Amino acid sequence: MSKIGRFGEFGGQYVPETVMNAVHELEEAYNKYKDDPQFKAELTQLYKDYAGRPSMLYYAEKMTEDLGGCKVYLKREDLNHTGSHKINNVLGQLLLAKKMGKKRIIAETGAGQHGVATATVCALMGLECCVYMGSTDVERQSLNVYRMRLLGSDVVSVDSGTGTLKDAINEAFHDWAANIENTYYCIGSVMGPYPYPQMVRDFQKIISEEMRAQMMEKEGKLPDCVVACVGGGSNAMGAFYDFIGDEQVRLVGAEAGGLGADTDETAATITKGSTGIFHGMKSIFLQDEFGQIAPVYSISAGLDYPGVGPEHADLHTRGRADYVSITDEEAVCAFEYLSKTEGIIPAIESAHAVAAALKIIPTMSKDQIMVINISGRGDKDVYQVARYRGVEVQN
Amino acid sequence: MNRIDKCFEELKAQGRKALITFVTAGDPDLETTEKAVLEMFDKGADIVELGVPFSDPVAEGESIQRASIRSLSGGTNLVKILDMIKNIRTKTDKPLVLMMYINTIFVYGTEKFFTQCAEYGIDGVIMPDLPYEERDEVLEYADRHGVYTINILAPASHGRIKKIASDSKGFIYSVLPAGNDADSCGYEDFLNTIKENASCPFAADFAVSDPEQAGKIAALCDGMIISPAVVDIMEKHGRDSVPFIAEYTAALRKAL
Structure with missing residues (x-):
C-alpha cells in the first residue's frame, strides 16, 4: 500500500x-x-503586515457569565484581512x-x-x-x-x-x-x-500556535477544549494542530447538519458518511451504496461539502477529536447569540462552532477554559440570516 | 489468455489497428447500451469501453459528464451494469473494458468487484482517478483474477512516461489533448516515447470524431480510442441511436 x-x-x-x-x-x-x-x-x-496577525484571543466575559460554565475565549480569525482564516x-x-x-x-x-x-x-x-x-x-x-x-x-x-x-x-x-x-x-x-x-494545515497551524502562546500568557495553562467548525476542515485543523499531542485538550469539530443529520438535507460528513475516495483523497464522504457522491445541503455555503479533509477522518477514527452535527436553526441561533452577547457577528460557518460550544460550556466547570475559533466574520451572511428569519432586507 | 492480448495479437498478425469505442453504460438505458455494444462489435470495433457513470466525473469532458447524469437519473447502477455484461458475454467473445472512478469500485468492495469481473468476462478496468502510484489500491485483486488495470498516459506525464509505459498490461491509454489537427498533432514525440518503452500495445484518445482524422492518428500507434463521439450520437438520438452508431463504426473501421 x-x-x-x-x-x-x-x-x-x-x-x-x-x-x-x-x-x-x-x-x-x-x-x-x-x-x-x-x-x-x-x-x-x-502574516504580520498584510493579514494583521497575530489575531486576538479575546476573553468573552459576558458569554462566560451568561452560560455559567467554563471560561470562554474567542480566537478572532474574523479580524484578519479579508475577514477569515x-x-x-x-x-x-x-x-x-x-x-x-x-x-x-x-x-x-x-x-x-x-x-x-x-x-x-x-x-x-x-x-x-x-x-x-x-x-x-x-x-x-x-x-x-x-x-x-x-x-x-x-x-x-x-x-x-x-x-x-x-x-x-x-x-x-x-x-x-x-x-x-x-x-x-x-x-x-x-x-x-x-x-x-x-x-x-501547515499554513493554518499558526492559529493554534498563537492560541497556545496567548493562552499561556493570559492564563498560564492550556485550554481544556478547542471548538471549530468543519467543512473541508482548514480552520479546525489550524486550531487543533498544535494541541494534538496534548491529550488533555479536548478537540471538537462542528459539522453542518443542515435540516438535521437524520435527514437527506445535511452536510454532516463524519456523523453520517463512510470511507471513500474522491477529490484526490481517501477520506469520509456522504455517498450512496454505489459510491455516488450525495448532494448535500447546509445554510452555510462554506460547510456545504460532502467530504472532509483526511486528517480529520484520521483524528475521528483515532478518537482524538469529537465531531458533532449542528443544524441550520442552531447555527442561526448562535449567530444571533454571539452578535447580541459579545457584539461580534460571526460567519455562519463559525456560528456552527459557537452552537456546539453553547452545548458544551454549561457542562464544564468554572476553572476550565474553552477556546472557540471564530473563523470568519458574518457581514456576508446578514442577508441570508435575515431571509431565514423571514425579514425582508435589500440585498 | 486475456482477451485484450489475444485481440492485439490477431490485429498484429493482420497488420491492422485496433478500433476501441466508448459508450456510457445506461445512457439512455441499459437495453440500448447492450444493442449498441453488440452492433459496434459487429461493425468492426475490436474492444468496447463501457463507462460506469459517476456522480462527479472530474476527468471527463462535458459530453461524458452529461451522459453520466442521464444514465444515473435513469437508475443505472453497478449491479445492473454487471448483469448486462453477463448477458453480452453470452453473445460475443470480444474484449470488454470498464472505465470507472475508483470510488465506485472501493465502495462496492474492491475484492468482490474484481472477482465478479473475472466471472462476468470483463478484461480490463480503466480508472481515471487512480494514478500509477496508487495502483496498490486494486492491483492485488486485479492480478489475482487476471483483470488488467489499464494505465493512462498524457503528454503532461513528462518524466513518468517511460516508467509507466514499461510496466503496463493490455494496452496503454494515451490521452492526446484536443486542439491540434491530426496532420500536425504535435504529439509524435510523446507517442514515440511510449512506443520505445511500452511493455504492451498503446492506443490513442484524440477526442476526434472524423474517421479520416482518426485514421491519421491511428497510423502513429497500435489503436484508436473513439471517445466521446458515440456518446454524442446517444445524446442526439437516444434510444434510436443504434443504426447511427452502426454506420459510424463502419466508417471508422474503413478509415483505420
Missing part, C-alpha cells in the same frame, strides 16, 4: 494522470520551501506559486471567503486569478462575487450538480488538467491530493 501523504489509512494522491505531474511538482516545491528560512521570513512578514493559507500557497514561477491561479470557493482571499492575494502579487463558484453559492453570496471581481478576478459560475462547493472543485480540476503547464491550483481547505492537506 502506498504510504505517501497518509494520515492512517486516509489521504493519498487519487488524481487523474493529467495532473499527477503537477502534484509531484508541487510536492517537490513545498518540501523545498517549507523549512526555507527566507520563505518563512517572507511569509511571517506578510482563509488568508493564512492563500498567502502561503501563492508565495509558493510565485517561487514556482506560476502566473495563473485558479481556486474554488463555497461561501466566497477563500475566493476573496485568493483574489486579494493575486491582486497583491500581480497574478492572474480565476475563481470557480457554484451557481447556488453565487446567488446566496453575491456580495463576495462582486468583491472578487472588484479585486480583478474572474468568477466562473458552475451550474452542474447542486451548484455548490463540490461542483466548483470539479470545474477547478477540469481547468487545472487543461492548463496544467502554467496554472497553479490554490485549494482552499485541508483536502485534495497530498501535499495539499498537509500544506494547507
